[in-house]
Amino acid sequence: MSTTRIQAVDIELAALRDGVEAAVQLVDAHRPAVGVVDKAIAFLTEKGVDCAPLQQLSDAFHRRGPRVSAVDIELAALRDGMSAAVELVLERRPPHEVVDEAIAFLTEKGLDTTALELRDPEHATARSDGTLPTLNIKELKRMALEQAIAKHPRNFSAAIRELGCGRTTFYRHLKEHGLLHEQ
Numbered sequence: 001m002s003t004t005r006i007q008a009v010d011i012e013l014a015a016l017r018d019g020v021e022a023a024v025q026l027v028d029a030h031r032p033a034v035g036v037v038d039k040a041i042a043f044l045t046e047k048g049v050d051c052a053p054l055q056q057l058s059d060a061f062h063r064r065g066p067r068v069s070a071v072d073i074e075l076a077a078l079r080d081g082m083s084a085a086v087e088l089v090l091e092r093r094p095p096h097e098v099v100d101e102a103i104a105f106l107t108e109k110g111l112d113t114t115a116l117e118l119r120d121p122e123h124a125t126a127r128s129d130g131t132l133p134t135l136n137i138k139e140l141k142r143m144a145l146e147q148a149i150a151k152h153p154r155n156f157s158a159a160i161r162e163l164g165c166g167r168t169t170f171y172r173h174l175k176e177h178g179l180l181h182e183q
Helices: 008-018 020-030 034-046 052-063 070-080 082-092 096-108 114-118 137-151 156-163 167-176
Strands: none
Touching: 008 020, 008 034, 020 034, 020 052, 034 052, 070 082, 070 096, 070 137, 082 096, 082 114, 096 114, 137 156, 137 167, 156 167
């Protein structure tokens, strides 16, 4: 994902000059605000351009809800299988760096991440021997902490409620896993 901010006019120019697919690639690479994409769609529709692929991307942004973290993708893959992780990525469209981070973790755990790399659930498999990887309790705790913090940024009280532990225990685990500095 690029840090360069793009405006509706950039999307409009890409669509008019290079086609709607080029505009979709531009939006996918730069992740502008949904309002910027909607403004470009309105302009292009007014000009008679078929914006169906761009509209699908905008719809995905609208229903995406909270940002998906690498931990969310990892948990989906470990708990529900690689096809569920791919569906999550396709539905919520997280930044490429987030998906790459999840792929690195899952590869380290011995999972075949081809489906995730291709964004194609048809390629989903478990390990080559057909089993799911084993996580130790420390990894599970860290993943639960990361997920709760990602779900409730800057709101430790909500994260504590979600985890069902005491405040002292929560902070002790944050310190043990080196997560205290993230807030």
